[in-house]
Amino acid sequence: xxxxxxxxxxxxxxxxxxxxxxxxxxxxxxxxxxxxxxxxxxxxxxxxxxxxxxxxxxxxxxxxxxxxxxxxxxxxxxxxxxxxxxxxxxxxxxxxxxxxxxxxxxxxxxxxxxxxxxxxxxxxxxxxxxxxxxxxxxxxxxxxxxxxxxxxxxxxxxxxxxxxxxxxxxxxxxxxxxxxxxxxxxxxxxxxxxxxxxxxxxxxxxxxxxxxxxxxxxxxxxxxxxxxxxxxxxxxxxxxxxxxxxxxxxxxxxxxxxxxxxxxxxxxxxxxxxxxxxxxxxxxxxxxxxxxxxxxxxxxxxxxxxxxxxxxxxxxxxxxxxxxxxxxxxxxxxxxxxxxxxxxxxxxxxxxxxxxxxxxx
Amino acid sequence: xxxxxxxxxxxxxxxxxxxxxxxxxxxxxxxxxxxxxxxxxxxxxxxxxxxxxxxxxxxxxxxxxxxxxxxxxxxxxxxxxxxxxxxxxxxxxxxxxxxxxxxxxxxxxxxxxxxxxxxxxxxxxxxxxxxxxxxxxxxxxxxxxxxxxxxxxxxxxxxxxxxxxxxxxxxxxxxxxxxxxxxxxxxxxxxxxxxxxxxxxxxxxxxxxxxxxxxxxxxxxxxxxxxxxxxxxxxxxxxxxxxxxxxxxxxxxxxxxxxxxxxxxxxxxxxxxxxxxxxxxxxxxxxxxxxxxxxxxxxxxxxxxxxxxxxxxxxxxxxxxx
Ligand SMILES: Cc1ncc(C[n+]2csc(CCOP(=O)(O)OP(=O)(O)O)c2C)c(N)n1
Numbered sequence: 001x002x003x004x005x006x007x008x009x010x011x012x013x014x015x016x017x018x019x020x021x022x023x024x025x026x027x028x029x030x031x032x033x034x035x036x037x038x039x040x041x042x043x044x045x046x047x048x049x050x051x052x053x054x055x056x057x058x059x060x061x062x063x064x065x066x067x068x069x070x071x072x073x074x075x076x077x078x079x080x081x082x083x084x085x086x087x088x089x090x091x092x093x094x095x096x097x098x099x100x101x102x103x104x105x106x107x108x109x110x111x112x113x114x115x116x117x118x119x120x121x122x123x124x125x126x127x128x129x130x131x132x133x134x135x136x137x138x139x140x141x142x143x144x145x146x147x148x149x150x151x152x153x154x155x156x157x158x159x160x161x162x163x164x165x166x167x168x169x170x171x172x173x174x175x176x177x178x179x180x181x182x183x184x185x186x187x188x189x190x191x192x193x194x195x196x197x198x199x200x201x202x203x204x205x206x207x208x209x210x211x212x213x214x215x216x217x218x219x220x221x222x223x224x225x226x227x228x229x230x231x232x233x234x235x236x237x238x239x240x241x242x243x244x245x246x247x248x249x250x251x252x253x254x255x256x257x258x259x260x261x262x263x264x265x266x267x268x269x270x271x272x273x274x275x276x277x278x279x280x281x282x283x284x285x286x287x288x289x290x291x292x293x294x295x296x297x298x299x300x301x302x303x304x305x306x307x308x309x310x311x312x313x314x315x316x317x318x319x320x321x322x323x324x325x326x327x328x329x330x331x332x333x334x335x336x337x338x339x340x341x342x343x344x345x346x347x348x349x350x351x352x353x354x355x356x357x358x359x360x361x
Numbered sequence: 362x363x364x365x366x367x368x369x370x371x372x373x374x375x376x377x378x379x380x381x382x383x384x385x386x387x388x389x390x391x392x393x394x395x396x397x398x399x400x401x402x403x404x405x406x407x408x409x410x411x412x413x414x415x416x417x418x419x420x421x422x423x424x425x426x427x428x429x430x431x432x433x434x435x436x437x438x439x440x441x442x443x444x445x446x447x448x449x450x451x452x453x454x455x456x457x458x459x460x461x462x463x464x465x466x467x468x469x470x471x472x473x474x475x476x477x478x479x480x481x482x483x484x485x486x487x488x489x490x491x492x493x494x495x496x497x498x499x500x501x502x503x504x505x506x507x508x509x510x511x512x513x514x515x516x517x518x519x520x521x522x523x524x525x526x527x528x529x530x531x532x533x534x535x536x537x538x539x540x541x542x543x544x545x546x547x548x549x550x551x552x553x554x555x556x557x558x559x560x561x562x563x564x565x566x567x568x569x570x571x572x573x574x575x576x577x578x579x580x581x582x583x584x585x586x587x588x589x590x591x592x593x594x595x596x597x598x599x600x601x602x603x604x605x606x607x608x609x610x611x612x613x614x615x616x617x618x619x620x621x622x623x624x625x626x627x628x629x630x631x632x633x634x635x636x637x638x639x640x641x642x643x644x645x646x647x648x649x650x651x652x653x654x655x656x657x658x659x660x661x662x663x664x665x666x667x668x669x670x671x672x673x674x675x676x677x678x679x680x681x682x683x
Binding site: 067115118138170172200205267335339350354 | 423487654
């Protein structure tokens with residue numbers, strides 16, 4: 001037991017970057033080595049994914065989307081994580097990581113077709129190294145571990161990022177995956193987005209202990225960090241990924257944040273939480289916080305802020321237009337098209353029958 | 362009594378069960394403070410306290426697994442699985458233990474697992490499934506699916522009172538249909554009802570498809586075709602006498618469910634009729650259901666699900682046969 005803890009502490013490259021409270025230290029912030037353009041781009045991306053989130057909410061209200069799960073408040077995690085990884089490092093998201101997908105280069109209009117009821121999985125995960133959005137909570141975590149084991153077996157130099165909510169850490173799938181990762185020393189970074197709510201269930205009712213500290217029980221390190229600081233997220237994921245890449249195994253990052261919106265557009269949070277919590281977290285909003293930091297460093301001026309806003313507005317409008325003008329895929333293809341690679345004859349007959357019944361109606 | 366929705370009827374039934382028996386417990390994801398994502402458990406925590414109505418961590422396997430221990434301790438657990446598509450993590454506990462514990466130990470397992478099921482609500486993936494056949498295939502379980510507020514109230518009373526485990530499927534697309542209910546009326550598990558009398562073709566349905574079958578019967582009447590609609594209410598055990606009595610009149614049958622037809626529960630109904638009522642039949646029995654594909658994205662669900670036209674077409678074929 002003691003041995004495990006000691007080994008874990010000795011090879012932890014993430015912890016030295018953080019204060020005991022999980023804040024990125026000033027020293028670590030100074031040695032990130034990002035160019036002014038890269039630092040501004042993090043801001044640009046956070047604004048872009050937030051505006052897209054708001055737009056999706058509007059589109060849902062207008063009936064253009066069936067459902068929407070807002071990620072407002074969690075933008076620093078979405079943007080910082082993707083920036084910390086190589087484009088070939090796979091990401092296995094749950095359902096709220098729309099912004100991560102955007103940062104990976106997936107067209108938001110294409111992704112939105114899922115919420116428009118047109119597709120269960122609008123993109124090819126292999127093209128973006130971004131697995132499909134997954135709804136059954138925590139079920140994607142073992143997938144990430146399998147990919148990481150595969151990378152090790154094939155002597156790849158890629159790592160895998162597995163992300164999930166605080167609620168997910170209650171599931172058996174999550175624990176089984178963590179244990180596999182430890183046993184097989186899989187190059188995987190587990191990133192818990194602890195937004196303190198699982199629909200109406202608050203963190204205190206989800207777990208009586210610490211999520212980050214559970215990693216030790218599986219034989220690898222874990223840390224709790226400030227998830228509303230984009231540079232903190234970037235630094236932690238980058239260091240944990242570098243460690244995994246050099247063969248030192250998994251790492252668990254618990255990024256503390258807050259779900260500012262409803263669980264989804266079907267949810268009514270006034271039934272279970274108060275405005276005061278929201279106000280408390282509003283102060284920590286990752287976007288103004290980072291903007292002020294950039295301004296303090298003299299890295300961004302009013303003109304470039306205005307330019308970013310203009311660019312984002314144009315992008316969001318284009319997304320909306322692409323979404324609305326996208327053709328509705330034919331029903332036969334949408335229902336039957338991707339079920340089998342080698343469809344049985346009976347299946348093809350059923351499809352044919354279905355398609356001819358459409359024609360005759 | 363004022364007409365109530367099925368959602369309210371289930372709420373009332375849970376309320377009466379909690380009030381009538383201190384050993385009844387209601388729990389699951391979001392059922393406490395929120396009152397459930399469909400508000401089925403609305404107000405119950407306030408009325409009965411958080412020791413009897415409580416939110417659990419997000420863990421279906423444990424939600425069902427703890428029922429075994431609670432039942433051994435004398436409780437009557439009534440857990441909620443939030444959606445049909447999230448029952449699978451609990452499958453092992455249901456099949457390996459809930460269903461088999463009595464056979465292993467002689468100890469009763471009075472557990473009622475409530476599951477909103479079925480489609481037609483425009484949802485994203487995993488929220489519209491019909492997994493009933495996995496459970497009807499498992500000995501030791503009883504499986505029911507009401508289609509009206511009154512039956513939902515009464516069947517839930519029967520399920521909670523039953524010493525054996527019951528999977529209680531609630532057709533979520535019918536949660537907000539209203540009807541006057543009589544809480545004194547009993548509906549034992551294992552009894553179908555004739556939802557509409559008729560003489561031409563028997564339409565056998567349950568849960569979400571009963572409404573479509575009734576709509577089809579109304580439409581058929583205009584063409585002078587008489588459909589008798591049977592609402593099974595209980596899938597396991599299955600009320601064969603009611604089905605056979607109907608076939609004595611009609612000699613023709615159609616089975617309708619939302620689940621895919623291949624390996625679906627309709628196959629069991631058809632096989633039983635072939636066993637027990639072969640001589641009654643004057644036409645092959647049609648099965649109408651979802652396609653043998655995963656439940657499609659919302660935009661396509663109306664095309665995937667059984668509808669009035671498919672029932673009418675099958676009725677025409679059955680009547681024209683031979
Ligand atoms: C296995 C499973 N059970 C239940 C649900 C319904 N559900 C969807 S999201 C959710 C809460 C998830 O909370 P968390 O993991 O903290 O993620 P967050 O939504 O906060 O991002 C629940 C209960 C589900 N999708 N999957």
